[in-house]
Amino acid sequence: xxxxxxxxxxxxxxxxxxxxxxxxxxxxxxxxxxxxxxxxxxxxxxxxxxxxxxxxxxxxxxxxxxxxxxxxxxxxxxxxxxxxxxxxxxxxxxxxxxxxxxxxxxxxxxxxxxxxxxxxxxxxxxxxxxxxxxxxxxxxxxxxxxxxxxxxxxxxxxxxxxxxxxxxxxxxxxxxxxxxxxxxxxxxxxxxxxxxxxxxxxxxxxxxxxxxxxxxxxxxxxxxxxxxxxxxxxxxxxxxxxxxxxxxxxxxx
Amino acid sequence: xxxxxxxxxxxxxxxxxxxxxxxxxxxxxxxxxxxxxxxxxxxxxxxxxxxxxxxxxxxxxxxxxxxxxxxxxxxxxxxxxxxxxxxxxxxxxxxxxxxxxxxxxxxxxxxxxxxxxxxxxxxxxxxxxxxxxxxxxxxxxxxxxxxxxxxxxxxxxxxxxxxxxxxxxxxxxxxxxxxxxxxxxxxxxxxxxxxxxxxxxxxxxxxxxxxxxxxxxxxxxxxxxxxxxxxxxxxxxxxxxxxxxxxxxxxxx
Numbered sequence: 001x002x003x004x005x006x007x008x009x010x011x012x013x014x015x016x017x018x019x020x021x022x023x024x025x026x027x028x029x030x031x032x033x034x035x036x037x038x039x040x041x042x043x044x045x046x047x048x049x050x051x052x053x054x055x056x057x058x059x060x061x062x063x064x065x066x067x068x069x070x071x072x073x074x075x076x077x078x079x080x081x082x083x084x085x086x087x088x089x090x091x092x093x094x095x096x097x098x099x100x101x102x103x104x105x106x107x108x109x110x111x112x113x114x115x116x117x118x119x120x121x122x123x124x125x126x127x128x129x130x131x132x133x134x135x136x137x138x139x140x141x142x143x144x145x146x147x148x149x150x151x152x153x154x155x156x157x158x159x160x161x162x163x164x165x166x167x168x169x170x171x172x173x174x175x176x177x178x179x180x181x182x183x184x185x186x187x188x189x190x191x192x193x194x195x196x197x198x199x200x201x202x203x204x205x206x207x208x209x210x211x212x213x214x215x216x217x218x219x220x221x222x223x224x225x226x227x228x229x230x231x232x233x234x235x236x237x238x239x240x241x242x243x244x245x246x247x248x249x250x251x252x253x
Numbered sequence: 254x255x256x257x258x259x260x261x262x263x264x265x266x267x268x269x270x271x272x273x274x275x276x277x278x279x280x281x282x283x284x285x286x287x288x289x290x291x292x293x294x295x296x297x298x299x300x301x302x303x304x305x306x307x308x309x310x311x312x313x314x315x316x317x318x319x320x321x322x323x324x325x326x327x328x329x330x331x332x333x334x335x336x337x338x339x340x341x342x343x344x345x346x347x348x349x350x351x352x353x354x355x356x357x358x359x360x361x362x363x364x365x366x367x368x369x370x371x372x373x374x375x376x377x378x379x380x381x382x383x384x385x386x387x388x389x390x391x392x393x394x395x396x397x398x399x400x401x402x403x404x405x406x407x408x409x410x411x412x413x414x415x416x417x418x419x420x421x422x423x424x425x426x427x428x429x430x431x432x433x434x435x436x437x438x439x440x441x442x443x444x445x446x447x448x449x450x451x452x453x454x455x456x457x458x459x460x461x462x463x464x465x466x467x468x469x470x471x472x473x474x475x476x477x478x479x480x481x482x483x484x485x486x487x488x489x490x491x492x493x494x495x496x497x498x499x500x501x502x503x504x505x506x
Contacts, residue, residue, distance in 0.1 A: 036427050095445075150348070151348050192349075
């Protein structure tokens, strides 16, 4: 596992450098499910690079990747499964040239072994091994906040519609922040800038973040309080274990 | 005016360094109007420093400052008026130690002559003279976006309640971002990361940003389409002049 982790760090860093070097290049944008669900040639290129690297070193590993049309199913039977989100926050990548992330997660028999989130423009790599979490070389620590002294990272649609009672929950906090990227939201969570993150996510959006956050005392659940299924879009949240019961007083599935 | 501008840059930079040097110090937090409207000892200290500097050099100038209990009234009669927001995004300052700004604006007979916004943690000073706008030494340019290819910076309460039809407007864009600081939202606007910014603001929240943004083609209006009054909290937005008529199709006062 450690060899995979060390290689994965290099691959993600290389992919980040590739994006930074090409930031001024024209971007080919395609609509996926609707006008605001976008993919670019760079999403595909980064994914191809990561897939190629994985299969070059580990030809028998399996890969669940956002931009694959035919996707492998997450399963506890698989000894070596990678989950790739080549560019998380594609709209930010297009419009802002900032606030986007490359994410990679690795599972053995359904257990998250490590995750990586690269905040490309800040040049910060968030990662974990089986025990600890880091930002670049610095070990991350859990920063406790009371709920009422917390900020929440949220998805705009869930917030607008009070999905899961998110507006009700937020009224017991200092407010909400919307950054438009699950990956960047997870980096804010890991730094204690937000205390919990709520969104309607695909597995590749929360895989890396949930593994890294788990190392320092967070848990990822769906609104019913169960572990997410990793096989469809689901409303999930990541929050400190110590606040789960208080949060669950306000949210509903 | 240019002497005031050059001095003001130094004062704002000095105040930013003071905050950065004291970032690890304990913060004394006081509630103002409600539990999530906070002020700290650092807001007061930064304001005192700025006020002291202004009066030392220009004893006859007038100052409208966020943390003064008795506030001077904005007026077109005043030959030299400063508007101070010592820490904009106080909640971010407390919780995130990031995403907060120091803002200073200067008016002669009601006309904005220059504004300064310091993104303290990014060490980026956004400012303008009578003609041009800059980030540090780099001249800022207007980056045109079509509305449908735009992101909007919004205030969470206005967004949640569809105030002014903000949800309706946002459905004609790529989405919304909430950063929790008017100053930081204005820096995103000046960099083209958001195309327009909507919030419910006091004069010190929009003074500097509206002056700087005006230099590169933006205008600041209230929801009725009038220039804001500078004498109370008002729902205002700053947007490219080129998009005003399109935006006004969707918003209502």
